[in-house]
Amino acid sequence: MGLPFLIILCSILTIQSYSQDTTTPPPGFRCTNPTTTTCNSLIDYKLPNTTTLSAITDLFQIKNLRQLLGANNLSLTTPKTHQFNGDHVLKIPFPCLCQNGTGISNHRPIYTVVPDDGLYHIAAEVFSRLVVYQQIQSVNNIPDADNITVGQELWIPLPCSCDDVDGGPVVHYGYLVPAGSSVGGIAQQFNTTETTLLDLNGMTNSSKLLADSIIDVPLKVCTTSISSNSTDYPLHVPNNTYTITANGCVQCQCNAATSWILNCQSSGINLHNGRTCPSTQCPGTAFDLGNTTADSGCSLSRCSYGGFINNTIYTQLTQESTCPGGSGNNNSSSPGNSLSGLRWNFVLGASFIVLHLMRL
Numbered sequence: 001m002g003l004p005f006l007i008i009l010c011s012i013l014t015i016q017s018y019s020q021d022t023t024t025p026p027p028g029f030r031c032t033n034p035t036t037t038t039c040n041s042l043i044d045y046k047l048p049n050t051t052t053l054s055a056i057t058d059l060f061q062i063k064n065l066r067q068l069l070g071a072n073n074l075s076l077t078t079p080k081t082h083q084f085n086g087d088h089v090l091k092i093p094f095p096c097l098c099q100n101g102t103g104i105s106n107h108r109p110i111y112t113v114v115p116d117d118g119l120y121h122i123a124a125e126v127f128s129r130l131v132v133y134q135q136i137q138s139v140n141n142i143p144d145a146d147n148i149t150v151g152q153e154l155w156i157p158l159p160c161s162c163d164d165v166d167g168g169p170v171v172h173y174g175y176l177v178p179a180g181s182s183v184g185g186i187a188q189q190f191n192t193t194e195t196t197l198l199d200l201n202g203m204t205n206s207s208k209l210l211a212d213s214i215i216d217v218p219l220k221v222c223t224t225s226i227s228s229n230s231t232d233y234p235l236h237v238p239n240n241t242y243t244i245t246a247n248g249c250v251q252c253q254c255n256a257a258t259s260w261i262l263n264c265q266s267s268g269i270n271l272h273n274g275r276t277c278p279s280t281q282c283p284g285t286a287f288d289l290g291n292t293t294a295d296s297g298c299s300l301s302r303c304s305y306g307g308f309i310n311n312t313i314y315t316q317l318t319q320e321s322t323c324p325g326g327s328g329n330n331n332s333s334s335p336g337n338s339l340s341g342l343r344w345n346f347v348l349g350a351s352f353i354v355l356h357l358m359r360l
Contacts, residue, residue, distance in 0.1 A: 230307025
């Protein structure tokens, strides 16, 4: 009686264990914002071997090398042939799509199957376990995971979200958890709270944190004065990153060590095909984009980026408080700079035409 009972019990435990191991988590992070369905996100990628920046941009279909450089705060002069050793972790920028309460990469990257590929190899080794093979199988409607063909194109569903967090905009970051990490330590590192991290990731307590897993970390972004009519609105740039915008003419950097105000200036990039950048001078001043001057007391004036519309770079002279506990950028014009105020109230029509003519 005893031996058969043990055999049956072991069989039951084996079945339960197999069931747990093959449970596939749904792809993506939680995304329930009814007004924002697309946004920009980041995710950590641990390089499986020595790799060039060019190979990484190709694998993840990153449209411009500058996007990858900016996400990792690397110099704009870093060549695409620059190599990183295996196990180096890079932040990958990608577009996010939110549908049905979850967010995954917006039909990018697309991976083309090569000889001897398998879904497990693609998920675990090519993409370093950013997803599991069942998730690739699910979003690509593959009936048999063991039956894929050379040349087949597979959508890799990287997890992401577009939700505001704690009442404000963020960039959601798929963070690769290092061994020995704690939820509290991660929260402190990224200027958020332990409660927020637990809630975003559906963890009941901090003991659920697993090393080498990807978790949703909300990155606070620098505040801007950008117009809602701008082609790059909203311009969400998190700490220790930069972005190139306005057709390559403007570089915007977020550096919380200085302030949580987005600092934009002319990029200095040499444009191709004879193109030149529009003026970046603040109206009615000798200030160029990014220039600052100290006012009375602890007030600072800055020539701030306001957006890119119809090949025009809009600027505004804004005032910032540099006092301890100051409110930072108040998005107001400097005294007497009425043109600057008009720039923020323009609509398509006469006011836009006047402003454009005054730049000529």
